[in-house]
Amino acid sequence: MMLRRLGFLLLLPGLCGGLSACRTPRRAADGTPLYPFRPGREVPPVVAVMDFENRASWAGQWNLSGGMADLLVARLMETRQVVVIERQHLGDVVGEIARQGEELFRKEGRAERGRLKNAQYLLRGTITDFTVIEESSGGFWSSFLRVFGRGSRARVAITIKVYDVENGEVMASIKSDGTVSSGGGGAEVTYKHVSFGGDSFFRTPLGKATERAIDRAAGRILAALPITYWSPRVAEAGQAGAGPAVVINGGVNVNLKVGDEFLVHDLPRRVTDPVTGNVIEASAGRVVGRIRVQVVLAQSAHAVLLQGTVQRGQVLEPVGK
Numbered sequence: 001m002m003l004r005r006l007g008f009l010l011l012l013p014g015l016c017g018g019l020s021a022c023r024t025p026r027r028a029a030d031g032t033p034l035y036p037f038r039p040g041r042e043v044p045p046v047v048a049v050m051d052f053e054n055r056a057s058w059a060g061q062w063n064l065s066g067g068m069a070d071l072l073v074a075r076l077m078e079t080r081q082v083v084v085i086e087r088q089h090l091g092d093v094v095g096e097i098a099r100q101g102e103e104l105f106r107k108e109g110r111a112e113r114g115r116l117k118n119a120q121y122l123l124r125g126t127i128t129d130f131t132v133i134e135e136s137s138g139g140f141w142s143s144f145l146r147v148f149g150r151g152s153r154a155r156v157a158i159t160i161k162v163y164d165v166e167n168g169e170v171m172a173s174i175k176s177d178g179t180v181s182s183g184g185g186g187a188e189v190t191y192k193h194v195s196f197g198g199d200s201f202f203r204t205p206l207g208k209a210t211e212r213a214i215d216r217a218a219g220r221i222l223a224a225l226p227i228t229y230w231s232p233r234v235a236e237a238g239q240a241g242a243g244p245a246v247v248i249n250g251g252v253n254v255n256l257k258v259g260d261e262f263l264v265h266d267l268p269r270r271v272t273d274p275v276t277g278n279v280i281e282a283s284a285g286r287v288v289g290r291i292r293v294q295v296v297l298a299q300s301a302h303a304v305l306l307q308g309t310v311q312r313g314q315v316l317e318p319v320g321k
Contacts, residue, residue, distance in 0.1 A: 043228045046083040047221075048119035048165075049073050052158070056130035062196040064127055068158065071197055071210070072125065075218040082225070085119050121171070121225060122163040125217075129157035129177070132206055153181045154205035156213045162224050172224035178212025180205045230254050232262060232316035235300065245305035248316065251297045258296055262316035264289035264308060284315055291316070 052068040076084050132154045157177035164171050182205045194200045194207075201207040232254075236247035250256055266285025273280050289308025293301050 043230055044081060044083050045121055045225050045228065046085060046119050047076070047121045047123055047225070048085040049076070049123045050125070052125040052127050054127045054130075056127045058127075058130040060191070064130060064196070067196045068125060068127060068210075068214075071214045072123070072160075072218065075214050076221070079218065079222060081222050119165055122165055123160055123221065124163065125158055125160045127156075127158055129155050130206075130210075131155055152205060153179065154209040155179045156206070156209040158213050158217060160217055160221065162221060171226075172221075174217060174220045174224065176213045176217035176220060178209040178214075178216070180208040180212070232318070234264065234310050234312055234314045234316065237310040237312050237314075246291050246303040246310050248293070248301040248303060251299050251301045253299050256293055256296050256301045258293055260293040261306075261319040262291050262293075262303070263287050263319060264291060264310050265315040265317060267311075267314060284317075287317075288314070290319075 049069050049072055051065045054064045056064070058064060073084050076082050132152050155177065156179075157175070160174045160176070161170050162172040162174065163169070191204065191206065194204065202211055230250055233249045234246055235249040237245065248256065248262075264287065266288050268285055269283055270279050271281040272278060287308075289310050290306045291303040291310065292306055293303045295302040
């Protein structure tokens, strides 16, 4: 199902673009240095969207819980600012991977096990209002087929909680709503044969209110999610004098160049509070080596080890940057 994009796409650049300029961190959460070689080079966060909880009085023909989640997924994907996972449909993917491992299926082209993405943030939504009010009489309608009168007002309200999967904390509680009025003497709006999320739905007052609520929620979710920048790391390590000894976790995509040199830091050290478990101190490890880039690929780079040793996961600090 497709949502109309014009209003939201006009709003989004100003909403999200400004965040990149004013929230550029110098260090990651674990204290390691951040070096965005390409300005604004961000790592899209991975979010999982769960079915909404329906607390509205609506009891009509639509499945609002799954429908609202689908609309939010579609809107977030249109922004291209996040990677979206639908956890409620993950069972279908897992089942297909399991079937491909059976003897009846050929080995060529099998999906590799252990490669499903992990969600960093979980989105749980609640529908708090989904109603149409007849303005001429103030009548309240919740399970309706059609609305008569001189006009009607549709209102949709949702609340979305953003959870940090790593620690279970609620990062944000976002409220969003949309209200649309339709006037005209003797106006009639029928919903009996309208599919939720279809083109006909979005031409109704209730559909327009739903679209506004989802649009606003998506923008506020993007504003609430932390911005993470690419941090150069050792992706693969070898030995000095044995060809490309080091593979770096970035290449053309982060504007690396042949001849770039990096100091290799030991794994970061994090000190946690023994009571709360929160990180109270973090610092980069000691310098253990130095490398120089020899080959730059699309998403990786090969470097030669000039001195010291390297291990997978170690932090790289650019020299002369």
